Amino acid sequence: MTDQAVNTLREDCSANGITIHPAIQPRNVPGAGLGVYTTKKFKPGEKLIHVPTKHIFTTAKIPESFLSIPARKHIAVHAQLAAFFAFGSKEDLHQYEHWMATWPGLDDFVESMPIFWGFWSEQILEKLGRPTPKPQKEMRGLTGDHLPKRRRISDEFEHGRGTNRRYIRTDGTDFTFYMWPPFCLSPGLCSWWHTSCNLESAKIDAMIEKVVAHVKSVAEALPELRITEDDEQLAKYLHAWCLVNTRCFYYIPSSPSQKHKAKPPTDPNEAMALCPFMDLFNHMPSPPSPETATSAATKDDIQRPCKARYTSTGFTVTTDSPIPPTKEILFCYGAHTNDALWLEYGFLLPDSTNTFDSIPLDNLIRQSLKPADTSTLEEHGYLNDYTLHNDGSICYRTEMVAWLLVLGRAKWKKVVEQGLDPEEACTSPTGKSKYKKTILSWFEKGRGLATENTMVLNEIVDDLLLEYFGTVSAVAAVQNKSSEEKLAVAKRRRARCLMRWAQISDMVEKGIKKIEAEDE
Template sequence: MTDESSQDFERLLDFCSKNAIVIHPSIKPRKVYGAGLGIYTIDRVRAGAHLVQVPTKHVFTPDSIPESFIPNSLRKDLAVHAQLAAFFAFASKDDLEQYRPWLDTWPALHDFTDTMPIFYGEWAEYILLQLGRMKDEIHPRQNAKKRTSKRRKITLSGTFTIPPAHPTSSSLLAKMADKLVQHIKSVNKIMSHLNLIQDDLKLTKFLHAWCLVNTRCFYYFSPAASKLLKRGKLKSKPPSDPNEAMALCPFMDLFNHRAPSPSLDVFGSQAETSTSQSLPCKVQSTAAGFTVTTTSPTLANTEVLLSYGAHTNDTLWSEYGFLLPHATNTSDSICLDEIVSESMTSLHRTTLEDHGYLENYTLHNDGSICYRTEMASWLLVLGRQKWAKVVAEGLDPEDSCTTPNGKERHEEYLHKWLNKVTHAAEQNIKVLNQLAEEKLLQSFKTMSIVASSYLESDEDSLRLARQRRDMCLLRWEQIKSMASRGINKFKEENNQIRI
């Protein structure tokens, strides 16, 4: 750790102490290789220990933003995420000075743009096109499709199709990119004096602040307001969109992520987990503020982690810029909608929709297939009328099947879908490994207004392109592993039947 980093940490701890933010004496910030900063134990910590307590008055919400910066009358037209990002990007030095020891521990812009897919390749181009920063006579989504139509593409809904990750292949990234564009446009309209879209420096500052808020926020609806709501003394309710209930918390934002513990409610079978690892800490919001509490004993020199939620690796990569190791993210899964749909006729899809079984087909980390996918397969075996009766009367599809070899046919469809996942993964891995240097740079190029701020040479750009390609390779390897686990489950079950 550099002297400068140590000083930043000490200033942060002093800031917390002066603002009545209570920090357990057995934890301390530390640099984490490949993950920025994290929180580590100095000594053994018992279960149920309060690691951090942030008073309500120091929880940063839109109410913390001075009206002189954004008048209250204009805030209804500006998303909470955009309000927070605008403040940290463009507030005066005087307004930000009181938070300086906290802000100095935040990551740099390139810590996000190096790894978050919306900032490279055709996604970066798509965002700039939407902002009118690039001229193109064709709509960007259509243009992306035109440019890639002659390339060999292997698509799989819910995953990243590389090369390239383009605006027609992933609704997950499309929604995120569109949200960013909308936030930029709304800030540019309400704070027109900034000339945000046309000013490279200001746009870059906003992108940085937007990523900071996106990756460091906590869900927050004032507990005091909740009590008033229950008593009928408050008309406003928690927003239906959780993105409108954002807060930032000093020191708490240094905790890194661990996937939550697996359960039978999530998986079709009991998922594997390691008992040697401490469980994620519990985050609680009360009228007094936020509290982080250990849920298991933690040894000295151990990183203490929170759970950001039961997120897939695709979500973690998109939102935060990292992938968890396959074995540790028991919440990981991929969507099979596109693959399952290829086996269905329009009548099949109508039947599924009428009974609430259309789409949301999932392959889990442990190789198990969700019940909805099982039922989609049974539709193809039983036929529409018999299948509809099974659903309406809550019958067991296998017991209701009178078709010869019905169970075997059912499993053949599931096996076929898993094989398609395997094929897609293998093809993407092959294409990625064969990318020539020029194509590698093109597919994984950095957003132009960002690249100029820290990429000094072609070697730097190539190094970064390779790093991004390696993340894509890792993700496809994980997807292939999920499918392999599922196929092995079929083999094990069949062997047990023979025995």
């Protein structure tokens, strides 16, 4: 992004009554597009930006000449906003052009958001009724030429598309490697992880459903745009869809009267608005807890995300902690795991810096349950939704499953129904040790999964990398890219997957340490 585009936006904002503190400045952040930096030291509570209500972009700003009021009833707010920014007339978009000039290009989303990667983007096309080129993927996957043959013992199709493989480890035991596509993403996103437990659809599938429904609703209302038929139009729409997805704020119009407060929509996703300049801030999770700071001085210096507050006059952004000069000023987009950030925003926070990070343990745990255990858990509301947190701690639901396996169903039911402490209710001298072993066995499986997926991801040869981590041109209009460039993108996508598996592995190791340290 050029400095000129940013400066022009700033001038534009100031000329239109948007207040921007003179000591903040947008600039490029390596790997994160633009971000906003301080040029002086800020104290907590200082006002950084005020955007008057009239500059908040909601569907009310979309001209009826573009989308009639009756047509809007059948189109989600997100889909309407995207349609306008993709296909609004030159005249209607003119007043926003300096703002739009600071937005990322389609390529940025295509590279980073898994819905645009081969398998998933093909699903989008198929669901839109578009014929997709059927690559030789299944056949090539089956040959397994890219993998060391000594370890492959059998293949089987999964869902008619991907392949599961059985491998033999050097110690003679075997494992299943989920060939394509599920292995690459984290368990928090993938369908196989979920379908095997009959959970709600996986997050990535839900996102694909949403995007497809939005495209279809706009295509129906505005057939002349030929969004589903024309590659370029589709790419244009998907670009705007991602822009809206990653840049919107939660917004409920304020009511002039205190008595009749504006009602939030039933679906919070409908409370969306875009806001110039405020969309330039990057995300940080919650800061480390003050207890971990070593001295009073460091406690006070911990940077917290800024606060964005909406009142009847507009949005105001204020600092919530001191921020030194030349530091990036950050928002918190919400208590998102790295999987959610990856899926929705296309990035992973590095290492274990995301205090909100976690992974689901459902699949690992469900494998160790007998049907009667599953029924007991279901009856008492404890089936599924098992979590391993960033710090290696597990959720209460996970603990309760372990206690079920230790106490037996009858005793466990009594504990739950009478609200007892399961540890106190356990009279067996080996109870706590069995409890720890049960949890450790789940972690061991998680460790194996991370090790094996990492190993195989690293082994994929270049031409298959392109198939697995490539881009389907009809969705993303991958124009004129050389094969070197395409391969470089595929490698970066693989690196992202490897980074996620390293984080998963780290969480599992922390979990193991934590449970081993517990008293028996």
